[in-house]
Amino acid sequence: MGSRRTLLAIAAVATSLAVVTAGCSGGSKSKPAASGGTSAATSEGASPTDTVAAAFLAAWQSGDYTKAGSMTDLPDKAGPRLKQVMESLAPKSIVLKLGSQENAPSSAAGSSSASGSATPGAPSSPATPNPLANAVHYGFAVTDTFDDGLTWSYNSTMSVLPPTGNGPALVHFASAIINPQLSAASNLKAVPPSVPVADRSGAPLSGTDHPSIASIVTKLAVAKPQNGTEPSLQIQFVDNNTGTQIPGSNTVQLGAPNATSGLQLASTIDSKIQTAAENALKPYPNSGMVVIKPSTGEILAIATNNKSNVKMAYTATRAPGSTFKTVTATALMLGGMKLTDGADCTPTAKVGTEVYHNDEGLANGFTGANLLSAYEQSCNTSFVNATIGRNLGLDSLSKTAHDYYGMDQPWDMGVGSATYCTGGSQQVPAADTHSLLAASAFGQGKITMCPLTMASVAATVATGQFHQPILIPGYQAPAKAQPLPATVDANLQTMMRGVITNGTATSLAGIAPTLGAKTGSAEPNSTDKTDSWMIAMDPQHDIAVSALVLNAGFGNSAAGPAIAAMMKAAGLS
Known part of the structure; x- marks a missing residue:
């Protein structure tokens, strides 16, 4: 093989591939141009093996690994293998340029994998012909481009089996096509330098x-x-x-x-607070805690006591229960409600066909409730009645969470972009019915949170301005939100302090005069036992915290005492 007959045809294919690569940009999958790839390879003089070699590289380069795999003799394995390696290596772009047969070695990389090892001195068997005896071997150049303009260039080869009967020409696939040193048991990874x-x-x-x-x-x-x-x-x-x-x-x-x-x-981590948080969670299995510096968003501690999920503090997807009433109260006050406005704490509240109840301590409700006392005593029906009675829109809570608390958007804390504490792209999706809006008003429905996101809610109240949580000092975080109106923020701080002095967060009493909190008990779908939640913030100490203990009852029973223990041990009292 390697005759002059194919040289011009392959050069034409290589030129067409160069046209394809010109459209590639970092981080995107570009489709082959109409004039490139297979169509150009059908020019006069191009053989079937020329055509498939060009088309295979074009499909690989564009990120269509299934299509590339379909052009090989291992269609069920080649596509997934290409995808596995390229996703692991993760270049911003890849350029593949087909060379001539004359520049390729006599046996293509990876061809040895087809026939196993030979026994020294054993005669060859005419009954077992070499499947690559008639293959055409092609060289091609690979250039992977990464961030900051770093590139990795090398040469590889492939063997193309000519058509047989009615079958098409096929690339003989082996991992070594991707890189000559790559075996079936290995992968490629681009690793940045590590620092302490x-x-x-x-x-x-x-x-x-x-x-x-x-x-x-x-x-x-x-x-x-x-x-x-x-x-x-x-x-x-x-x-x-x-x-x-x-x-x-x-x-x-x-x-x-x-x-x-x-x-x-x-990093932003405070080792003293980190240790205090870890120790505070030891009595509570399946728990997590995050501590934030509100003025900057710097994360001071992330602690988890959960053997099955050591990342629970920032990956849990649990209903936040009544801690979310902080966001609902924000929406109500943005709509004009005052702390002294009535918010009837009825024994039950019915919206559509759904009937909503209070926790057992408020089974009968209480008379004379207003927004402040309803928040302090954590009356569910007050928030349902106020949300529905004041005609808040179905998207009101979602909009408030996004616009003022930075939710429903990716956060980059310095370790990559992610939307935390949700199985989708929103922690607070808009309600599609008034019944769902009512459930969302007290932190149920489809809302999901974790200690990281709820600590950020508390931190926003502490300063009146959302600062996206970060792990590297001065890191330019992408997520933004507008400041809370000064009156609304002042009211929220008053409400949170009242939860400790007049309400349900008695476990935090006496720790600091400017400390405010909100308790929560949330009903997960998986169990009858409620999750124990607490958020707290102290503008004087520039601290905000959230704790979650799964299946542990009321917020004041587990999450609250854990926060109290952390603050005392860290010297924040």
């Missing part, structure tokens, strides 16, 4: 000492270099199962080899 992580005081921060934040420390260690360091990246060949680098395998260095030498990454 410190707490806010500069002391070393270890995931071993603080298991609740072990994965966060790992992510921070490879966060994008700060302080103008030169870009750097390592391409590693890793084990398919463990994700760890294969001993003795090659490492490809991109950019500066010692870009982070002598550096460390400062």
Whole structure:
């Protein structure tokens, strides 16, 4: 193979692929241009193997791995394997350029995988012909582009089996087509340089000492270099199962080899508060707590006591119960309601066919309730009656949560973008019926939260302005929200302080005169036992916190005492 007959045809295919690559941009999948790929390969003189070689590379480059796999002799395996490797490597873009047969070695990379190993000295069997005996071998160039303009370029080869009978030409697939050093048991991973992580005081921060934040420390260690360091990246060949680098395998260095030498990454974590939070949760299995500095959004502690989910504090998706009345009260006051306006605490409230009740302590309701006392005593029916009676829109709570508390949008705390504490894209989706709006008014319905997001709600009340939680000091977070009106914020602080002095958060009494809180007991779908919630904020100490204990009853029974223990141990009382 490799005759002059094919050289011009393949050159035409390579040119068409160059047209395809011109449209590629970082982070997007571009479709082949109409004049590129397979259509150009059908020009005069192009053979069936030329055509499939070009089309295979065009499909791979565009991200259509299923289509690429369909052009191989392993259609059920090739597509998923291409997808696995490319998603693991995660370049912003890839450019594939087909070369000529003459530039390809006589046996394509990966072809050995088809026939196994030979026995030395054994005669060849004419009954078992080499399946690649008639294959056409092509060379091609690969260029992967990553952030900061870093590129990885190398050459690879593939073998194309000519048509047989009525069947088309097919690429003989093996992992080594993707990279000549890649085996079926390995994968590719682009790894940023790692640096030691410190707490806010500069002391070393270890995931071993603080298991609740072990994965966060790992992510921070490879966060994008700060302080103008030169870009750097390592391409590693890793084990398919463990994700760890294969001993003795090659490492490809991109950019500066010692870009982070002598550096460390400062985090916002306060080791004293982190330890206090972890210890405070020890009596409460399946619990989580997040502590935030309201003036900046800096996360001071993330603690979890949950063997099955050590990330529970920032990944749980639970109804927040009555702690969410803070957002509902905001919506009501934005609509003109005052603290002294009536909010009837009836024994039950019916909306449509649904009947809503209070917790057992308020089974009979109470007379003379207004917005302030309803919040202090956590009367569900007051919030249902006020929300429906004042004709709040079906999207009112969702809009308030987004516009003033930064919900329903991705947060980037310094470890990548995510919408936390929801199985979808919204913690507070708009209600589609008034019955659902009524349930949402006291933190049920389709609303989901976790200690991270509810600590942020408390922090917003403490300052009147949402600051997206961050893990790196000064990190430019993308999520934004408008400030609370001054009167509304002052009222919310009064309401939260009243929950401690006159209401349901007695476990926080006497800790600090400017401390405010809101209790919550939420009904998860999975159990009859309610989750115990508490949020708290203290503008004087510039602190906000949320705690959640699954299936532990009232907020004042578990979450409240955990917050009290943390604040006392951290010297915040």
